[in-house]
Amino acid sequence: MKRRDFIKSVAIGLGGLLIPADKSDASLWETFFQKYFREMTPEEKKNIAKRLEKEYKEKTGVSINIKTNEALPGVKYGYGLDLSRCIGCRRCVYACVTENNLSRKPQVQYITVLEFKNGEKWVSDLEESKKYYKHDEVPAPGHFYMPVQCQQCDNPPCVKVCPTKATWKEPDGIVVVDYNWCIGCRYCMAACPYGARKFNWAEPTVPPEQFNPNTHYLGNRPKFNGHVEKCTFCIQRTRENPGRYPACVEICPVGARKFGNLLDPESEISQCIEKKRVFRLKEELNTNPSFYYFFSL
Amino acid sequence: MRHKLIVAAALALFVIAAGIASAEDALPKLTTTTPPFTEGIFPCTACHASMPPNKEKRTLSFHTEIQLKHGDNWCLNCHDAANRDMLHMANGDLIPFEKLYQVCGQCHGNIYRDWKIGIHGKRVGYWNGDKTYYLCVNCHDPHSPKFKPLKPLPVPAGPKEIMKIKGTVPVVIEDKKLYVPEYDK
Numbered sequence: 139m140k141r142r143d144f145i146k147s148v149a150i151g152l153g154g155l156l157i158p159a160d161k162s163d164a165s166l167w168e169t170f171f172q173k174y175f176r177e178m179t180p181e182e183k184k185n186i187a188k189r190l191e192k193e194y195k196e197k198t199g200v201s202i203n204i205k206t207n208e209a210l211p212g213v214k215y216g217y218g219l220d221l222s223r224c225i226g227c228r229r230c231v232y233a234c235v236t237e238n239n240l241s242r243k244p245q246v247q248y249i250t251v252l253e254f255k256n257g258e259k260w261v262s263d264l265e266e267s268k269k270y271y272k273h274d275e276v277p278a279p280g281h282f283y284m285p286v287q288c289q290q291c292d293n294p295p296c297v298k299v300c301p302t303k304a305t306w307k308e309p310d311g312i313v314v315v316d317y318n319w320c321i322g323c324r325y326c327m328a329a330c331p332y333g334a335r336k337f338n339w340a341e342p343t344v345p346p347e348q349f350n351p352n353t354h355y356l357g358n359r360p361k362f363n364g365h366v367e368k369c370t371f372c373i374q375r376t377r378e379n380p381g382r383y384p385a386c387v388e389i390c391p392v393g394a395r396k397f398g399n400l401l402d403p404e405s406e407i408s409q410c411i412e413k414k415r416v417f418r419l420k421e422e423l424n425t426n427p428s429f430y431y432f433f434s435l
Numbered sequence: 436m437r438h439k440l441i442v443a444a445a446l447a448l449f450v451i452a453a454g455i456a457s458a459e460d461a462l463p464k465l466t467t468t469t470p471p472f473t474e475g476i477f478p479c480t481a482c483h484a485s486m487p488p489n490k491e492k493r494t495l496s497f498h499t500e501i502q503l504k505h506g507d508n509w510c511l512n513c514h515d516a517a518n519r520d521m522l523h524m525a526n527g528d529l530i531p532f533e534k535l536y537q538v539c540g541q542c543h544g545n546i547y548r549d550w551k552i553g554i555h556g557k558r559v560g561y562w563n564g565d566k567t568y569y570l571c572v573n574c575h576d577p578h579s580p581k582f583k584p585l586k587p588l589p590v591p592a593g594p595k596e597i598m599k600i601k602g603t604v605p606v607v608i609e610d611k612k613l614y615v616p617e618y619d620k
Contacts (some may be wrong), residue, residue, distance in 0.1 A: 176596060213563075220554075228588040232606070232613040244597040270593060273586035348603065348614050355612065380564025389611060392582060393557030393569065405562070406553030413554060434554060 154158070162182065165193060175316045175355070176306065180206070187355055194360050198346040206353045209310035215371050216311075216394030216407040216428050217384075219285060222435040226276045226283030228250050230386035234287075237372060237385035238358040239350050241342030248336065248369040249287045249386060256280050261419070287386075288313065288334035289419060289427030296335060300426055304365075310377070311400075311428050312370050314356035320365040327430035328365060331420050334388035335368045371397070400428065448586035467568045470532045477532075488516040504579040506542075513538050515578070539571045589615050 168189055173182065179303075183206035191204050224257045231249045240246045252267035260267065267284070277283065294313050297305050304319035305326055327335045341363040353359040354374035361367055372384035389397040398405030403412075403431070407430065410416060414432040421427070462569065492509045495501075503509075513521040514620070522530045522538045530537050540547030549555035552569075557574065560566040575582065603614040 206591040210563075225582070226587060227585045229608060229613070231591070232588050232615050236611075237614050242603045242614065242616060245592040245600060246597075247591055251590070254581075268589050271474065272590055273587060276587045277584060306590060308470065345603065376562065380561035383559060383562050388559045389608065389613070390557065391574070391585065391608075392557070393574065396553065398553075398562050401561075406558070409552040410554050413549070413552070 160423075165189060169318065172318055174303070175319065176214055177305075180208075183355065190359060191356075198349070200346040200349055201353070202349065202351040202353055202360075204314050204359050205352075205374060205377075206261055206305075207354070209312075210377065210379055210381070212401055214311045214400045214428070215290065215376065216398060216400035216405075216411075216430065217290070217371065218407045218410040218430045220392075220394040220396070220434045221282065221284060221408075221431055222433045223392045224251075224283045224285060225392055225393035226253055226278075226281070226285075227270070227391060229391060230285060233385040233389035234369070234372075235373070236348070237350055238370075239344050239346060239353065239360070240367075241338060241361070242348075243343050244340045246336045246338065246339070246342065246367070248334070248367075250333065251283055251285045253278070253281050253283055256282060258368045260284070261417075284431070286332055286334070286419065287429075289322050289425065289429040290371065290430060292426035293424055295329040295331065295423075295425060299329040300327040301325065308356070309401065312356075312373055313368070314370055315365070315367055316356065317359070317361055317365045317367065322364040322366065324366060331423050331425065333367050338363050338368050445530040465566055465568060467533065467536075467570050468568055468573050470535065470572050472532075477520070479514075490516055501578045504581070505577065533570075535577075536571055539577075588613070589618070590616065592616070 159307035165214055172186060173185075175183070178186070181256055187206050189190075191202055194200065194202055203287055227252050231247050231251060234240065235246075236243075238248065240248065240410075250269055252264065252269060253271040254267055257386045258266050271278070271281075281309050290313055292307075292311070297307055297313060301323060302321055303320070305313060307313050322337070324335075325339055327333075327337060331374060338361060342361050344360075349360075350358060352374055354370075354377065357370045357373035372382075375382040383397050384395075387397045396406045396410050398407040400407060400411075402408060410432055411430055414433040414434060416430040417431060418427045452549075455558060457494060470556060495510075513522050515521045515529060518529060520532075522535055524530060524538060525541055536550065540550075546555050550568075557569040558566045559569075571577070573582075588606070597620045600620050601617045605612045605616050606615050607613075
């Protein structure tokens, strides 16, 4: 026996021993030997989705649908946020929590709404911002608001640092995470300059009756303890054809949120970029975000 | 030969015209919502038909719930005295309530321009399909258009409090159910 073959068989043997023998049902084996998502055929992706649907059904008794559909051709998503209009009401935060099945306890939220005093130093320095502002009514006089979420960078630092390639940029511009491939090292959280990535510090809980059954493998499917997740522009809604607007866009009471195809010159987002003064957050870091803040006044 | 050419040209034109028509059909449709009338208030002619119009600017004895805080305006600047179920432009053209953005756009031209291309205002529906546009009056009270402050939804949990959550309660906003946390005191 060659030395190389010996090491190989020892490694395979040890790997086999790691699988808990007492609950080695088919599902566990399939999870353990699941292929890398980007190398799967559409058929294999569907089978994985079916397995996850079955697992969720067994766990909670609720049927859900996990889609694995791919990016639409000729589409690059872009997002606009009108800082002249945002009033900091946090409706987007909870529309997102509800749509994306984010853990209620421990609390996970993709959108952070920051409050600034008028005239205060900002954008280059977010340290003066308040995340835990409490008011009876918003907008509080003398303040303005800036919601921050994943900026879907074209040069994403989070993707570069991932040691397992569990996160990548899709052809339509969405940076996604394969929760089954993520090992929870949180390098991406350290690399992201926007604080957009969130970690499940404990087993995420969503009451089954509150669970949104329309899910996508790369988006709001059931999640588990010890992995990172993030905003996907509501991939389960936007990647349909025709695709719905993200949940945060539809709930915004002031219409501050804009969404569309950057490659379509008539889309709302393209028009915003053309007609308004836009800026991208921390652009000097060369992250090249697809998220444009602008002022309509 | 000449006849054949004419027939061919006519056919070609027909095909092109059909192509243009189908391309237009394929464009996303843009619909608007309906104005949020107070229940039982519309049609206005239900009461006004039997009342002679009084065009004098005055404090009304009816419609007292309306506080007019919209520039130096007066009812009949927008509402039409002769046809109460319509609005009118500055030039007297009658406009139905469903197209009131034309009336608003007379003064707020820049906002109207932004609204038409999707920068101002709110759209719901499909980003690459049929969309519904919110009318000016779906967000702004036309009689007092400044946007009213809202009660914000709960503060997020601090870093040490992500497990100190009692449960979730539903909040209904625009027919959508959102789940917000209830914290341990």
